[in-house]
Amino acid sequence: MAAKHNWISEAGNMRTNAECAYRYISHNPDAVEAHTALCDARIEGEILTQCFRQKKPVPYGVYDAQPWRIVNA
Structure with missing residues (x-):
């Protein structure tokens, strides 16, 4: 979906x-x-709600200066 809608940076990474x-998330x-x-x-609240719906562990207290690297790994 990212490539189809050009959500790719000049460096070739998916935009996050x-x-x-x-x-x-809104399709x-x-x-x-x-x-x-x-x-x-409102938008960030909807994103957070969608994250919680995944029922995956949330790494509270863990900060990453470059979280886009997780998506593009």
Whole structure:
């Protein structure tokens, strides 16, 4: 889906920003984030909800300065 919708960076990595994540989980490749605080919070809340629905362990307290590397590994 990332390649089909050009969600690939110039370096060849899948984009992992909130807008692309929201497009993926909402099945709406044309979704555009308004970039207002309220819109950002709603979108990020939906992304977090989808993460919790996966019922996978959440590594609380673990911070990664480059989390996109996990997706592109």
